[in-house]
Amino acid sequence: MRVRYSKYEPGFDDLTGADLMEMIQDFLMDSGFSDPYNRYQPDPNRGPTAEDLMDALLQALLEQDRIPEEWLREARNAQNFQETRLGRELRRLMQRLQDEGYIRLPGDDPTNPQGQGMQGEAQETRLELTNKSVDFLGLKSLRTLLGSLGKNAPGAHLTRHFAPGVESSGETKPYEFGDQPNINIGETLKQVVMKGLENIEERDLTIELSEYTAAMNTVVLLDCSHSMILYGEDRFTPAKRVALGLAHLIRTQYPGDQVRFGVFHDSAEEVPLGRLPTVQVGPYHTNTAEGLKLARKMLRKMSGEMKQIIMITDGKPSALTLPSGQIYKNAWGLDPVILAETLKEATLARKEGIPIHTFMLAREPELLAFVKKITQITRGKAYLTTPGNIGRYVLMDFLNRKVSRN
Numbered sequence: 001m002r003v004r005y006s007k008y009e010p011g012f013d014d015l016t017g018a019d020l021m022e023m024i025q026d027f028l029m030d031s032g033f034s035d036p037y038n039r040y041q042p043d044p045n046r047g048p049t050a051e052d053l054m055d056a057l058l059q060a061l062l063e064q065d066r067i068p069e070e071w072l073r074e075a076r077n078a079q080n081f082q083e084t085r086l087g088r089e090l091r092r093l094m095q096r097l098q099d100e101g102y103i104r105l106p107g108d109d110p111t112n113p114q115g116q117g118m119q120g121e122a123q124e125t126r127l128e129l130t131n132k133s134v135d136f137l138g139l140k141s142l143r144t145l146l147g148s149l150g151k152n153a154p155g156a157h158l159t160r161h162f163a164p165g166v167e168s169s170g171e172t173k174p175y176e177f178g179d180q181p182n183i184n185i186g187e188t189l190k191q192v193v194m195k196g197l198e199n200i201e202e203r204d205l206t207i208e209l210s211e212y213t214a215a216m217n218t219v220v221l222l223d224c225s226h227s228m229i230l231y232g233e234d235r236f237t238p239a240k241r242v243a244l245g246l247a248h249l250i251r252t253q254y255p256g257d258q259v260r261f262g263v264f265h266d267s268a269e270e271v272p273l274g275r276l277p278t279v280q281v282g283p284y285h286t287n288t289a290e291g292l293k294l295a296r297k298m299l300r301k302m303s304g305e306m307k308q309i310i311m312i313t314d315g316k317p318s319a320l321t322l323p324s325g326q327i328y329k330n331a332w333g334l335d336p337v338i339l340a341e342t343l344k345e346a347t348l349a350r351k352e353g354i355p356i357h358t359f360m361l362a363r364e365p366e367l368l369a370f371v372k373k374i375t376q377i378t379r380g381k382a383y384l385t386t387p388g389n390i391g392r393y394v395l396m397d398f399l400n401r402k403v404s405r406n
Contacts, residue, residue: 011089012061012066012089012092012093015093015096016096016100017096017097017099017100017101017102018100018136020057020093020096020097020102021097021102021133021136021137022140023057023060023061023064024053024056024057024060025136025137025140027048027052027053027056028048028129028133028137028277028278029137029237029240029241029277030048030237031228031229031234031236031237031240031279031280031281032046032229032236032280032281033229033233033234033236033237034234039229039230040230041283042226042229042280042281042282042283043280043282044224044265044280044281044282044283044284045280046280047126047127047278047280048126048127048278049125049126049127050094050105050125050126050127051125052127053094053097053103053127054090054091054094057090057093057094058086058090067086071084071085071086071089072086074086075087100132101130101132101133102129102130102132102133102136103127103128103129103130103133104127104128104129104130105125105126105127105128129274129277129278130274131274133277134244134273134274134276134277135248137244137277138244138245138247138248138251139248141241141242141244141245141248141391142244142245142246142248142249144241144245144391145241145242145245145391145392145394145395146395174204174205174206174207187206191204191205191206215254215256215257215258215304215306216254216257216304216306216307216308216401217257217258217259217299217302217303217304217306217307217308218246218250218257218258218259218260218307218308218309218310218398219259219260219261219262219295219298219299219307219308219309219310220243220246220259220260220261220262220310220311220312221261221262221263221264221268221291221292221294221295221309221310221311221312221313222236222239222240222243222261222262222263222264222271222279222312223236223239223263223264223265223286223288223291223311223312223313223314223315224236224263224264224265224279224280224281224282224284225264225265225281225282225284225285225286225314225315225318226281226282226283226284226285227286227314227315227362228281228314228361229281233387234387235314235361235362235387236281237387238387238388238390238391239312239361239387239390240276240277240279241391242312242390242391242394242395243261243276243312244273244276244277245391245395246259246310246394246395246398247259247261247273247276249395249398258302258303258304260298260302261273261276262291262294262295262298263279263291264286264287264288264290264291264294265282265284265285265286265287265319266284266285266287266319266327266329267287267290267321267327268287268290268291268293268294269294270294270298284319285318285319285327285329285331286313286315286316286317286318286319287317287318287319287320287321287327288311288313288316288317288342288345289317289320289321289338289341289342289344289345290319290320290321291311292309292311292342292345292346292349292356293345295309295311295349295354296309296345296348296349296352296354299352299354300352305353307352307353307354308354308355308356308357308380308401309349309354309355309356309357309380310357310359310394310397310398311356311357311358311359312358312359312361312390312394313358313359313360313361313367314360314361314362314364314367315362315364315367316334316364316366316367316369316370317334317335317338317339317342317370318330318331318335318338319338320335320337320338320341320342333366334366334369334370339370342370342374343373343374343377346373346374346377346378347377349378350377350378350379354378355378355379355380355381356374356375356378356380357380357381357382357383357397358371358374358375358380358381358382358383359382359383359385359390359393359394360382360383360384360385361385361386361387361390363384368384381397383397
């Protein structure tokens with residue numbers, strides 16, 4: 001019997017697209033804080049490129065000590081990194097992410113995931129995250145948030161009582177007058193066998209119980225003014241993680257609920273879920289009034305009576321959109337004109353039955369005073385948090401609100 005030996009060639013064939021996403025999720029969610037230059041000169045139009053992705057994969061592989069020393073020496077001495085074994089392997093990993101549906105390049109046919117999107121100058125190509133990628137990031141964010149709640153974390157269907165409803169609980173009870181006839185066939189037939197059909201009474205019927213859930217429409221407002229990455233910590237990326245985790249929770253566990261997202265800065269705009277991971281901070285002030293106005297408009301377009309605004313911010317209002325369309329800015333203290341118009345938006349929210357729940361990421365006295373007024377007007381809640389624990393506060397508040405509504 002002849003045995004053939006072949007030379008071992010190192011590589012990364014064992015890494016799936018999901019493994020790669022796990023390795024680069026921080027890169028994909030970055031809000032500009034990791035770049036010292038961008039931290040002080042933020043570019044709101046900044047977005048990840050193919051070159052950035054290659055650098056992120058390289059860094060992740062180095063941190064895991066997965067690159068052969070021979071490859072590193074070759075890459076350091078090469079005139080063209082792209083043609084080295086390491087460069088070729090990195091391009092293969094990027095192609096794997098594309099083939100498995102996690103990334104897309106502009107111009108690619110989204111119906112053809114096998115398209116050759118990596119051709120040409122990679123460093124000049126912008127990346128797009130697919131729905132699969134956003135779903136992956138949302139699930140990872142949610143798992144992190146749930147883990148922060150500890151062993152006694154609430155389940156997905158918190159409720160203080162059972163009633164015939166949408167989500168089956170597996171519990172049963174004897175029928176009472178007024179109950180909806182969700183008859184449990186198995187348990188009821190047992191009574192028929194035991195007593196005989198002619199002797200069955202109303203109380204012998206057994207009904208299935210469901211956890212009663214009331215639908216809630218939520219708009220999450222994220223402050224993306226400059227201060228969210230300026231003062232020595234990244235406050236915006238944790239806020240995005242919370243938003244993605246909340247979106248995944250609602251989509252998978254509360255399908256009757258709806259959630260949409262907006263960002264506010266010098267102005268405000270709605271952000272589709274698919275674009276949320278790559279939203280960047282800009283050189284902006286904080287136009288809270290415009291954010292609240294946008295949120296109210298978004299909620300009016302959503303069906304259902306129960307509505308709420310979740311606002312994550314680290315600063316007092318410092319900008320206002322004038323009737324002319326110009327942006328009036330004043331970062332010093334609580335400007336009375338800006339404050340009055342912002343509180344007017346809060347009052348309109350109160351009239352529309354919309355509470356505003358504010359999560360503060362700073363202890364600025366002016367911010368605390370402003371949020372206190374907002375909370376009093378709209379009968380919402382206010383939480384003083386940090387980037388490290390904001391997820392726990394937002395998730396607990398949302399789940400507890402599911403309890404109180406039921």
